[in-house]
Amino acid sequence: MLLWWLLVVVLVAPLDAQVKFPGSRPGSRPGSRPGSRPPAQQGGCNCVFLVRCALYLDQIQQGCDLGGGVAGVCCPVSAAAAGSSTGSVTTRRIFSPASVSASLPSMDSAKMAQSFSAGLNFANTINQIEKNLIQNSVVLPVFSPAGQHLRVFIIDEGAKIMDRNAMAIITASKQLVDDFTLTRNQGSFGLRNMPVSGTSLESLCPQVPTCPNPNSKYRTADGSCNNLANPIWGKSNTPNQRILPPTYDDGVFEPRSRAVDGAPLPNARRISSNVLLDVNQPDESYTSSLMVWAQFIDHEFAHVPFPTMDNGEGIQCCPNGTLVAPAFRHPRCLPIDLTGDPFYGPQGRTCMNFVRSMVAVGAGSECVFGYAEQLNQLTHWIDGSVIYGSTADQMRNLRALRNGLMKISGNNLLPINSNQGGDCEARERGALCFTAGDSRVNEQPSLTGLHTLWVRQHNRVAGELQKLNPQWSDEAVFQETRRIIIAQEQHIIFNEWLPIIIGKDFMKAFGLNTLSSGFSNDYNPGINPNMNNEFSAAAFRFGHTLVQGTLRLFKTNGGVDTIRLRDHFNSPHLIELENRLDDIVRSFTQLAIQKFDSFITQDLSNHLFQTPRFNSGMDLMSLNIQRGRDHGIGTYNNFREICGLPRARTFNDLTDQINPENVQKLARVYKSVDDIDFFVGGITERSVPGSLLGWTFLCVVGDQFARLKKADRYFYDLAGQPGSFNDSVATDPSFLLGQDHV
Structure with a gap:
């Protein structure tokens, strides 16, 4: 029998368990970048950004001014050690948005109009190309590994429209660069000072959402209107943002492909197969619940489809x-x-499918020309969208529309995909696909299990509320239940999961601890919560190293069955046909994860989305590296610098954060330390003592979660907001329900 306690018990080992990895404190040389500020000397105070002083939290005594009204902290060690703060300082953005000053030359309007026509013709050009491909049957087989990689996602119609419009504007931007011989920075940042409004492409810009009820007690389905001054912040089908300027080859859209010496970057698969190897190192402290929560949370707020x-x-x-x-x-x-x-060659394969990500543009004055930004199909908030969907239509389709309940199928399982059972690989095994708030629900059995627990929890809470309030409508019961479920999810993330990932010192440093009594008042409407591209495309993919390729299912009678992950990608047949959900859920507290390190199971590196028709699959590590280049993500050395570490000049300089054997592997595949991809460098770092992650990933992950909490007007422990709970709920959302709570 599945119990609610499986969601609210401590997820893994006690939170004071130390991660048993070697680590070292970062160096002390401050970094610099466009838009960053150097440490300011103020009467002996090394005034630095928050992220640069966290390991010295117990020595910080005061805040300081970095200039221009930007708050910092007095770090007692030399300049840029780490990241911390106290009090209200933590409400500020840790990183300012990526920006470079670049002015444009005088541009003839008639010639500009010709450039814009390239954007207007984009859709017709693509339609002709795709018509030719379809006529010649150059299409992806559905039940191939690459076909299942695609079919694990369902692309929302709004995302398709946004991508098509954004690509037209990007195409026009590239044409402007060519027609006016703009420099890389002019094309990337100079054009971002040029609004699309007033041009022939103006109709392609999305509209700023209207907020008819700014004092609503409930969140919108699509994440809009959380921030009343910027109602599009956090909305689904909007752009990511960036910490560092993009590294596109042309400054606008062409993927990063060149090393600093101008030669091609090392092949993504060569890096994967030489650096990110498969070595079995189970973690002694943490169970699979830590990993599956990482994936579930990722699917809560980040999805850049292709x-x-x-x-x-x-x-x-x-x-x-x-x-x-x-x-x-x-x-x-x-x-x-x-x-x-050596693995794919004997199979006659010389090519792995990879399709570039979908893109988006901002609304209103933020709809501009210039560099491409990738699209997030989900709401950017921790708002239960992984359970309820990221649009009003998705939410409506998941509801039973009676008594506030969510739809279910037989045996109290998730609802079956209404599109003839869907195109997941389960159809090859006589099963059907489940559906949920995020389309990746079928990706692997543990994820499907956690999705199922949350829908059951929603229906359990809704049932209790309906009993207590029989006069309430379906809508009232649903919205109040959703509000409670989101609070429970946030409570688990910030009280149990995140302290393990970034450590208790950094929880305090970033101001992320929730209160044990009373309310918080740290909402800051000036913080943009949108996903940082570097977070979703690199740093938050740290969970891939935690995955076990061999899974263990724990039976009621104490027996244990062993299965291979590669046989269960995008196929919930184990749950739907074999009734093994309870066995999977037991593994959350009994199956050890792999350690955070540079070792990746072959089930991800050689057999991702393998189907019965194939004896191999895709390589997730190669896809991650290629995705970072597709998005123009900054290099590892750039992130060392912005996160307060000294910039590496030689490979030997990396040993302050990376074990020498891994540094040697990096040196064998990269010509220069300035070529190292951020994902590769970050995944090879040693864990910072007291946390799971290495320094640069911790830096980026901490920043994102600080903004997700402090920018959220509906965060569960806030006071004075339309959606605020009373005191007992704010501090303990695992409460025993009663009418006085809502």
Whole structure:
């Protein structure tokens, strides 16, 4: 029998358990970047950004002014050690948005109009290309590994419209660069001073949402109107933002492909197979609940999909495992070269499918030309969208529309995909696909299990509320239940899960601890909560190193069965047909995860989305590296610098954070320390003492969660907001329900 306690018990080992990894304090040389500030000397005070002093939290005595009204902290050690703060200082953004000063030359309006026409013609050009591909059957087979990688996502219609419009504006931006011979910075940042409004592309800009009821007790389904001054912040189908300027080859959209010496960057698969190896190192402290919560939370607020063709067919870049002919290459293809690969080569594969991410533009005055920004299909908040969906239509389709309940299927399982059971790989095994607030619900069995627990918890709470308030409508019961469920989710994340990931010192440093009594008052409407691209495309992918390739299912009678993860991607047959949900859930507290390190199970690196028709799959590590280049993510050395570490000049300089054996591996595949991809460098770092993550990932993850908490007008422990709870609920949302709570 599945019990609610499985959601609210301590997820793993006690929170005071120390991560048993070697670590060292960061160096002391301050970094710099466009838009950053150096440490300011104020009467012996080293005034630094919050993130640069956390390891010295017990020595911080006061805040300080970095200039221009930007708050810092007096760090008692030399300049840029780490990141911390006290009091109201923590309510400030740790990182200011990426920006570079770049002025534009005088530009002739008639010539500009010709550039804009390239954007207007974009849709027609793509339609002709895709028509030719479909006619020649150059499409992705649904039940291939790459086909299942695509089908694990369902692309919202709003996302498709946004991507199409944004691509037109990006195409016009690239044409402006060519027509006016703009420099890289002018094309990237100079054009961002040019609004799309007033041009022939103006109709492609999304509208700023209206907020008819700013004092609503309940969140909107799509995340809009949380911030009343900026109602589009946090909304689904809007752009990510950035910590560092993009590294696109052309400054606008072309993926990062060149090393600092101008040569091609090392192949993503070569890096994966030489640096991110498979070594079994189970963690002695933490169980699989830590990993599955990481994935569940990721699916709560981050999803940058890649597109299909207009008719829904997948984009094929590697037919039969070989590079597609130039005449049939879709513009969004960025395939990974597998030539000579020791694993894929003997199978005759020289190419791994990779399709570039979907993009978005801002609304109103933020709809501008310039560099591409990737689209987040989900709301950017921790708001239960992983359970309820990120649009009003998704939410409505998941509801039973009676007594405030969510839909379920037989045996109290998740509802079946209404699209003829969906296209997940389960159909190859005689099963159907489940549906939930996030389309990746079927991706692996533990994730499906956690989704199921939350829907059951919603229905349990709704049932109690309906008994206490029989006069309430379906809508009232649903919204009050949703409000409670979101509070419970936030409580678990910030009280149990996140302190393990970033450590208790950093929880305090970033101001992330929730209160044991009373209310918090740290809401800051000036903080933009939107996902940082570097967070969602790199740092928050740390969970991939925690995954066990061999899973253990724990039976009621104490027996244990062993299965391989590779046999269960995107296929919930284990739950739907074999009734093993309870066995999976027991593993949350009994199955050890893998340690946070540079070792990745082969079930992810060689067999991702493997189906019964294939004896291999994709490589998630290669996809992660290629995705970072696709998004123009800054390099590892740049993130060392912005996070307060000394910039590495040689590979040996990396040993302050990375074990020497891993540094040697990096040196064998990269020519320069300035070429190292952020994901690769971050995943090879030693854990900071008291936390799970290495320094740079901790820096970026801490920043994001600080903004997700402090920018959220509906965060569960806030006082004085329309959605505020009373004191007993704010401090203990696992309360025994009673009418006085709502």
